[in-house]
Amino acid sequence: MTKVESQIKNSNTDVLIIGAGPSGLMAATWLARAGVPFRIIDKRSDKIFSGQADGLQSRTLEVFQSFSGSSFDMTGLDSAWKMANHMIELCFWNPDENGNLVRSSRIPDSIPGISRFQQIVIHQGYIERWFDETIKNFSEGQSKVERPYLPISLSIDESKVEDKDAYAVKVLVKNLASEDVSNPEQFNAKVANGLYRQFEGDQERFYSNSIDIEHDPNVNVDDYEIINCKYVLGADGAHSWVRKQLGIDMEGESTDFVWGVLDAVPITDFPDIRHRCAIHSLESGSVMVIPRENDLVRLYIQLKEVPRDPLTTTDVSDNDSKEHAKGRIDRSKITPELILKNAQDIFKPFKFEIEDIDWFTGYQIGQRVSPKFSKFNRVFISGDACHTHSPKAGQGMNVSMMDTFNLGFKLALVCKGLAKLDILETYESERIEVAKELIAFDHKLSRLFSGKPMIPNSQAFQDGVDMDEFHKVFQKGGEFASGTIVDYADSLLIDKSLTHPVDEDGNSFSSIAKKVAVGRRLNSTLIECQADGRPIHIADRILSDGRFRVLVFAGDVNSYPQNLKILEEFDTFLKSDKHFSKKYTPVNALDNSVIDIITIHGSKRHDVEIFDFPEFTRPTDHKHRRDYWRLYTGIDSTYHEGDINAYEYYGIDTKNGAIIVVRPDGYVAKITNFDSNGLHQIDQYFDKFMIPQNSNVLTPKDKLINDRDRFVKPLLAV
Amino acid sequence: MTKVESQIKNSNTDVLIIGAGPSGLMAATWLARAGVPFRIIDKRSDKIFSGQADGLQSRTLEVFQSFSGSSFDMTGLDSAWKMANHMIELCFWNPDENGNLVRSSRIPDSIPGISRFQQIVIHQGYIERWFDETIKNFSEGQSKVERPYLPISLSIDESKVEDKDAYAVKVLVKNLASEDVSNPEQFNAKVANGLYRQFEGDQERFYSNSIDIEHDPNVNVDDYEIINCKYVLGADGAHSWVRKQLGIDMEGESTDFVWGVLDAVPITDFPDIRHRCAIHSLESGSVMVIPRENDLVRLYIQLKEVPRDPLTTTDVSDNDSKEHAKGRIDRSKITPELILKNAQDIFKPFKFEIEDIDWFTGYQIGQRVSPKFSKFNRVFISGDACHTHSPKAGQGMNVSMMDTFNLGFKLALVCKGLAKLDILETYESERIEVAKELIAFDHKLSRLFSGKPMIPNSQAFQDGVDMDEFHKVFQKGGEFASGTIVDYADSLLIDKSLTHPVDEDGNSFSSIAKKVAVGRRLNSTLIECQADGRPIHIADRILSDGRFRVLVFAGDVNSYPQNLKILEEFDTFLKSDKHFSKKYTPVNALDNSVIDIITIHGSKRHDVEIFDFPEFTRPTDHKHRRDYWRLYTGIDSTYHEGDINAYEYYGIDTKNGAIIVVRPDGYVAKITNFDSNGLHQIDQYFDKFMIPQNSNVLTPKDKLINDRDRFVKPLLAV
Structure with a gap:
């Protein structure tokens, strides 16, 4: 231990969760429910107030319900079913043989009979608030998320990883309360948006001045804490700091397709604006319509032309597959006006105007997954930290929560001394397969979505996307997307004999x-x-x-x-x-x-x-x-x-x-x-x-x- | 205005509600929902934590649901359906031809099809808390109940009662915060109980020293306030102070039958303890079983012998009908042990023991109703203030809340300047009929319940209660008790033409x-x-x-x-x-x-x-x-x-x-x-x-x- 370290406050906890998004909060919910000592920290001082993920799938709602049994107050996760917008039907719109946009078919948005619950949509801020309340209910009224706390270093004592009672992981954290870490790009913008997170992450902002507590004369040791943990969970997003400490890369690729996202109350004569819609226009691209709470509608809109920065070698990082990179997208060019213009072209001949915009962002379609979700069964990563993809199928937040719904009870059983440490292996083996299926599903769906439509009985666009196939992939995908058919393989915890x-x-x-x-x-x-x-x-x-x-x-x-x-x-x-x-x-x-x-x-x-x-x-x-x-x-x-x-x-x-x-x-x-x-x-x-x-x-x-x-x-x- | 009065703080409000039990809180909920200025005061410093009323009928649950629509959080009244115990079946037990206690029949506790909701049970403390939260939700987060506040005097300016904008009622109230008004009998007792309220009320305690603000040198004018109101609601219980100010008497009668009430977790081999049961023993009296939340069971138990005080003339007050009074019950003799002993005799041959008692009380069966529910359409009374009866049918709290559910929207429409003052007349005309039906229903049911059973095919007890008739009255009564068939007559607000x-x-x-x-x-x-x-x-x-x-x-x-x-x-x-x-x-x-x-x-x-x-x-x-x-x-x-x-x-x-x-x-x-x-x-x-x-x-x-x-x-x- 160095001299400075010896002055820093030390504390113990069974589980340290880094990142208080839905994935981290789900893990915290389990641990709170089971009475296991844990802490959950987040580097941001602010919660989310608009935008971000919004779809809640059938299985996720089953899980929410399972934490809010009959004896608890209603302040927690079961508010979702009541407050969210329920999506009932998915309508397909594409050009008829004359090239006019028509409704070609409709299917139920959730497959009847697969669950008590059907897909609903509500913004992530509510979901995080309900988690907070639920965790508080389970923690004798104590709030649990500590922010803003930045993790600085992480080390695993390999000699101790087999000893179930050992605090084998040491994490140095810094309390940022005294620094200005608000989110200027998000909150000073005219309209709240997610561009900053989407395209660059904001790790750089937090880590831009390398922190050298040994030699920096300005270091105030009171801002630091060493947390000795039995287990650490990195639920810290696509640019995961924890994943980088473990030396795990993401694998996958990105595409040329760029989409914009807009949350707004539209003014339109399009008749299906309160249904989920998949619209392929003849030549102006595609849009996905997601009706939401409070009369909001979310649009995922394909952007035809997005200016890019010139290609530089540093862009071809581990996060971009080399053959697809065409230069980074210039995010300052993605504006609500650009997205709206694209939407208007796609919706033609229907009128499409907007008075109030709630939030917007843009993203480049890509699919990436980590080859490893854990190290020594002591440090784990979950959610966006180990799989990222396009958002249209409403899967990201759901699969991320299901990762930690899987991990949480295993950690609880081990921490309580009821089960052997070995069961933690099944976290990676069970969830990595789900992540791979998700990536494959998203890969298929997003390419069909982004392609031009084939026109029936017409010579034009014969190389386009067959709308019947698109319809079928969507319908079949609904079962997967619901989260209800996840199938874990034979393992220490699953016995498929008989x-x-x-x-x-x-x-x-x-x-x-x-x-x-x-x-x-x-x-x-x-x-x-x-x-x-x-x-x-x-x-x-x-x-x-x-x-x-x-x-x-x-x-x-x-x-x-x-x-x-x-x-x-x-x-x-x-x-x-x-x-x-x-x-x-x-x-x-x-x-x-x-x-x-x-x-x-x-x-x-x-x-x-x-x-x-x-x-x-x-x-x-x-x-x-x-x-x-x-x-x-x-x-x-x-x-x-x-x-x-x-x-x-x-x-x-x-x-x-x-x-x-x-x-x-x-x-x-x-x-x-x-x-x-x-x-x-x-x-x-x-x-x-x-x-x-x-x-x-x-x-x-x-x-x-x-x-x-x-x-x-x-x-x-x- | 006297000299002292002129020193007292004056304030205005549209509606003053006196009494923060379920009836007053329902009125407050309406007014908060509609954005009408109001205040609600209660003389008690404490809320209810156990015991009291507990049944919620179908119509009441419909009304709760109607205040907690899709856009509000779940913290309010819709918790009831989730947290309460659901009663499914009503089982009748009585002696067979050999005098042995047997289950003679079973009926659904709520009639299938009459409502989305069926009768549930949970203690009044929860219900009052949910009202508080719901009112807070409607009042931009502000808590509304002010306690402990005692009303001291009330006067109506008759010259102003026709002027809809006039603050025609003046109420002098006293803030008791500086006095000790806790409820010693309730809270110092070994087991929480309701005897004090049941048998004597506690008005005497609050008014024992007549308050003379003009001449008492110790009066601190800062403790007082004059509230000028457009309307006043007295929802202040069976011993209503407001009713007394209006000079309205209750009319009705009481009986010799005395019942005890016990909330406990029973230890028994009686197989139907988690069902609602109506049990008539051969010679030991009757019991009603109400299974409740948290494994509690409420028993209404007929007490065979209860010591009484000698009859004095003061006992024959307006609240006791002279022909039935046999002297007041000596409430100190009603103990959990006495009630348990009676229960054990009734349940024989089944074993019936108790480890934990949550609450108990006793009551003398009687039915009383006020001939008037309002004065000048400016002051109204509701709930126990205008109708009292026996509690076994789970009606008291429900009808009391429905009184003010009726009044609340009318007050709101008038205060908002949308409807004429005349509509307030329909409160009394609509609710007095319901109260009368309730009294008649309770009169019939409680006599059948308290009588000895007739034994089939036996000469014994031929003057007893016919169990088939009892069963029928209960079944038919279920429709009335559900609150769903209340039928308001033709009026300014109901048009039965066509x-x-x-x-x-x-x-x-x-x-x-x-x-x-x-x-x-x-x-x-x-x-x-x-x-x-x-x-x-x-x-x-x-x-x-x-x-x-x-x-x-x-x-x-x-x-x-x-x-x-x-x-x-x-x-x-x-x-x-x-x-x-x-x-x-x-x-x-x-x-x-x-x-x-x-x-x-x-x-x-x-x-x-x-x-x-x-x-x-x-x-x-x-x-x-x-x-x-x-x-x-x-x-x-x-x-x-x-x-x-x-x-x-x-x-x-x-x-x-x-x-x-x-x-x-x-x-x-x-x-x-x-x-x-x-x-x-x-x-x-x-x-x-x-x-x-x-x-x-x-x-x-x-x-x-x-x-x-x-x-x-x-x-x-x-």
Whole structure:
């Protein structure tokens, strides 16, 4: 340690998150939910107030919902569904055989049936605010994001990376509060815009004067802090500082296509301005229409001619593939007037004017991905820090949040001492595949979007984009874009044995629960509580609170009384310290605080009584109070929500039943038979990565904050 | 004015609300929503933290939803549906022919189909907090409830009551902040309870030393304030101070039946403890089970023997009917132990124990109602101040809030100068009938509940309560209790011409919209926006924002092109200053800020285009920005929410159409034909009570705060 360093304040935290955009905030949400010590810093002093990303996909909304279960206030992420603009339909407009712009087809914007939620749009500032509020809710009212804090240096002590309790990463940070780091280009401009971030990033601004704390006489050590961390997450954007410290380059290419983005309230007689539209004009380029909240409409507009700087060698950096670079775009030439002019040409013969502009930016289409998402399982990167692409499919922010939704619960399990460090490997293996699929999808879609249209029954533009193909790619892409079909491969946390591929895409559906794919998120359907008759979505019963779930589909116990016998066997099995239920739970913790076992039988609710079932389906706690939220029926006619049939929905036989293990992130980890061997299979699954807790006694601070709330607010390992 | 008075601070407000319970807070919510100056004071320094009322009925939830439309944050009243416990089923338990307690039948707790919402339960403290937050949202972040403030005197200047601009009521209030007015009995007790309020009120405590500001040398004039008001609302509870100032007595009777109330987490093997239950034991009395949030269960338990004070003459006050009084209940004898003991006897043979008690109280069953709800249309009373009864049907808090939901918009219209003072008369005429029905309902139900059960096929208890009759009264009562069938009579604000009674209860259904009853709230069904294809509940389009709505059901314009002709005629009509649309709207206000005209056609969305329809269905504002939220279809197949058919739901012919006028509180004011005469009829309706605004130019402060939000946040008369 140097002399100056020894004067600097030192502190410890389990996880340091660098970057408080959606990706970093999602990680923070998990850690706050699980009660893991963490810090989250951002170099900017300001939050986002307009523009930026805006689409929220079905899976993202499912995840938002999973953090805002029934017992929390509404101030958090579930505001999204209410406040955002809902997009219902996607309309395709292109030239007819006479070259006139016409609506050629319409499709649902979200594919019906793939989720409870459909794509919505709202600006990123709201989303970040809701995250703040949600994290605060989980942190006893404490705000968590610290800004403006700049990371200065990062070092990993390789000798310690295998020791799970070690603070193996040291990060030097600087509090910039005393410096002027507002965003002059953004905030002094006539109209707020994102050009600065888009084309150059602003790392240079922060790092322009190399910081030399050893020799600079002006250094005030009080501005600095050394944070010793077990783990570091770099969620610090496309120009990621963390990625550079790890020495990881982005790989990929850029194109000649330049697009502008405009958020405004348009004045137009175009009839579909409140629908999502993909418009290909004959010769003036393309536009994507995204209707938004507060009467705003976002337009992604292809720019025909954008002045560029002359090509210099320094431009051909790691971030630009050499064969495509034509010189950097001169961003000062991208003005609202230029973008509007292009839009007006494309919309012809419809009138298109604007009174108020909310925000604008421009971007050059390109796709890049990092070959590595982590180092030593101690430092991770996520979001734009490891994948960038064009924004039109509304994927960037969503995939970035899903990166850390994947990582967050794994960090929590490891930090809590419940799971082995090895599970962190699955972050990269699971998410890098998603990033690659995303890049391929964007590559295909953006080229079709930017190309000129082929005109039906005409000799003109025969080398153009076939509008039927474009329509098909969009339609098929909707499934991918929704985020609901992400399929994680076999790993320490996903066990695809007992499954075999049944669909044309080779997805691993089980033969036991024929419509459930191991490796995908469990889609939600209604079940009904035996004790109070309330129908609830299964997803709302298996919230993101850090616990694994074992869903016991016990079949129709009325028609098949032997199924009750199996449940009695389970009762004995689960009481044993040797098996998963007790083995991985600290001795004085509530019995379901690590692995939550839920029984869903297949008889009508009125045909059975709660006390027909063995104790593990309706256990009592240390105060003899019963937990009524472990026993459900999957088949019934409800009073207000129609017929429900979870057995049919999941393809489970009411005689044979099934057992489904669900990870804390809602992904199906394993499917096995409803028999005594099934539970042994589950033992084997958990044995691979969980740490036995039989002698672990929780300290008072790890206890439930309020044990009255134990059923509705189960905390991770409390 | 006396010498001391002249030293006291004077201030003006349009409306002073005395009492910040649910009834007062609902009035405040309306006034805040409409931007009317008001104050709300409460003599207690503390909010409620446990116990008290807890049931929220269907209609109440509809109203909550109507204040929390799509553009507001979730921090307000719509938290109720998410956080409360949902009651699904009501189970009846009574002795079988052998005298053993058995479940005899089950019915849905809320009647399927009568509303989007079903009855839920959560304690009053949450509800008051949500009101606070909602009012704050509507008041630019300002908190509004002032406490502890005690009203000292009230006087009405009769010479001014006809002058709508006059501050005709003077209220002297005292700020108690410097005194100790905490609630010792409630908060020093081992278990929080409501006995003090229930049996004696606590007015005596506040008024025990008569306040004589003229002669008391210790008076600090800074503690006092004279508030000059246009209107005063007394929402100050069963022992209402305001009611006493008006010289109005309560009328009614009490009974010998005494019940205890207990909120606790029970330890029991009774299988239906998470259902609402009505239990009649053979000889130990009755219990009502209300499962609640956080695993709590509320029990209403009949107490067999309660010690009473000897009868004294002072007990036979206006509040006790003389023939029934047996002496006041000695409330110190009502203990959790006594209530639990009674419960255990009733629940036998089931085990019933308790570890944690949250709250308890006791009450003597009685029904009382005020003969008058207002004086000079200047001072009003609402809620418990004008009707009290037993709590088991979950009506008290709900009806109290509905009182002021009725009054609030009327006060707002008058204070805004939009409607004549006369409309305030309809508050008493509409709500006194509801109060009387409520009293009758409670009278019947509570006697059946408190009586011993008749045993089937047995000679014993032949004079007992017939359980089948009890079941029927409950089932039928569910419709009334839901609050959805309140039926206001013909008045200045309800026009039942063109309707004739068609159902067996004599309700006034129209022949034009056969399933819509004039005088009742418009039940909600889905409609679909023509411009963006989003299905929304009609109730979510006609939120409680102070505006009247004219719903133009234009029929299937595709099959009946003449209907488009009628719409063209309407376009001309509505542009004229002589007719309701412009006549009652201030000249520089947005065109739909007082009367909002919504067209709901009956063609499929894809069969028509927005520009097929005349301009009033898709108007533009002063900045040429189009309002896309005025044109809907009532018939379509949606992508995610099934088929919708508002025409069938309301009984409207797709050829003939209909026009429905809805009041700001969602009640159907008038139904008329879809033809040019129809609009003249509507002119006549508004002419009776609205004030022409043709020369009224709004001052800048009355303008829209943010005109970007004009479509989603329409303010009253802005």
